[in-house]
Amino acid sequence: MDALFQPVQPFQPFRNAPLYWRSTLVPGGDMLTAEYNDHTFAPHWHDAYTFACIVAGAERYAYRGGEHVADAGSIAIIHPGKVHTGARETDFGWRYRVFYLPVGFVQGVQRQLESPLETPGGSASDDDAMPWFGEHVIYDVQAMERLIEAHRLLQIGADPLLAESVLIEAVSMMLVRHAQARVPSLEMHRDAVRVETMKARLSADLTQSLSLTALAEAVDLSPFHAARLFSRETGLAPHAWRNQLRLVRALPALRAGASATDVALAHGFNDLSHFTRYFRRAFGVSPGKWRAARGT
Incomplete structure (x- = not known):
């Protein structure tokens, strides 16, 4: 051992x-x-x-x-x-x-x-x-x-x-x-509801182009206040949170052996290099090496 x-x-x-x-x-x-x-x-x-x-x-x-x-x-x-x-x-x-x-x-x-x-x-x-x-x-x-x-x-x-x-x-x-x-969460306050609404908007279609203005309009806030609220509550800016969600949702397809390029495009990344840059920062390896991980 x-x-x-x-x-x-x-x-x-x-x-x-x-x-x-x-x-x-x-x-x-x-x-x-x-x-x-x-x-x-x-x-x-x-x-x-x-x-x-x-x-x-x-x-x-x-x-x-x-x-x-x-x-x-x-x-x-x-x-x-x-x-x-x-x-x-x-x-x-x-x-x-x-x-x-x-x-x-x-x-x-x-x-x-x-x-x-x-x-x-x-x-x-x-x-x-x-x-x-x-x-x-x-x-x-x-x-x-x-x-x-x-x-x-x-x-x-x-x-x-x-x-x-x-x-x-x-x-x-x-x-x-x-x-x-875990103790059940209490009823969400207004800002938390707004953040959940923004998360739903960000995750609805990961391949769709989405502006901060459009995201803010969904919760009746200015773009500045929407971005600040989202970052405060989640620890990530809206674009970073969305890219992380793209990574997490891409993992099952990679695990199943799909091409990293196909996975990248299917989950809203511009190209393989864009996908790889974010993947390395989160997981420490390229998506290709992660996909190739052996099973026992």
């Missing part, structure tokens, strides 16, 4: 060396085994739960209105749809193993804890709560060990019976020790 973590800095800086991969045991999910030295992730989000196990070095990231540092031996949690960044905290960079677990998978493990007849891949219902991790950076040696072991077993294509058992045990441990059902 890999060493759990390396609190002492390496003699040489890490490289920018990401490897995305997949497993049939986590349908719709992605995993990342990587080290980074000077790569900086632009503000972006994932439509999955991110469990990032830092095994060496340290990462600094902006998330939910604050700056956080995840160092060796910690697990950084990012919730689905939440904007965040990523960069090195030390001169050496950082190394980590990351799970991008679909919401339905995590909810399935949660239901499994409550009922022995449930399966982690089961369909989520409207009544299923979104497990919420109150701590952004978690220090839990046992959970860290199980997550890393599950990640390693999935990556090498180990016996599925063993790999899935360790994965479910690891996610269960995280849920039992560190998660709670």
Whole structure:
């Protein structure tokens, strides 16, 4: 098994060396085994739960209105749809193993804890709560060990019976020790309603040209105030939020093996270079390399 973590800095800086991969045991999910030295992730989000196990070095990231540092031996949690960044905290960079677990998978493990007849891949219902991790950076040696072991077993294509058992045990441990059902949101205030209206307008047709003036008219605001409100509430300017949504919606087609050029045009990017530039900033690799990630 890999060493759990390396609190002492390496003699040489890490490289920018990401490897995305997949497993049939986590349908719709992605995993990342990587080290980074000077790569900086632009503000972006994932439509999955991110469990990032830092095994060496340290990462600094902006998330939910604050700056956080995840160092060796910690697990950084990012919730689905939440904007965040990523960069090195030390001169050496950082190394980590990351799970991008679909919401339905995590909810399935949660239901499994409550009922022995449930399966982690089961369909989520409207009544299923979104497990919420109150701590952004978690220090839990046992959970860290199980997550890393599950990640390693999935990556090498180990016996599925063993790999899935360790994965479910690891996610269960995280849920039992560190998660709670998220408190239902209160009725949205007027500005929040406006932001949701703008999101709906931005996402209705990702290939359609849309001006800020037209977006603002949908919520009865000036372009200046609409842009400022949207950025304040989401952490991204309207055009950046729309491009991130394009990326997220492009992932299933890429995962299925579609051409990166075809995917780019189908989701509103001008061309492949436009798509690639945004993709690298969010995921650290080109869409072609991400698409080529092997499965186990």
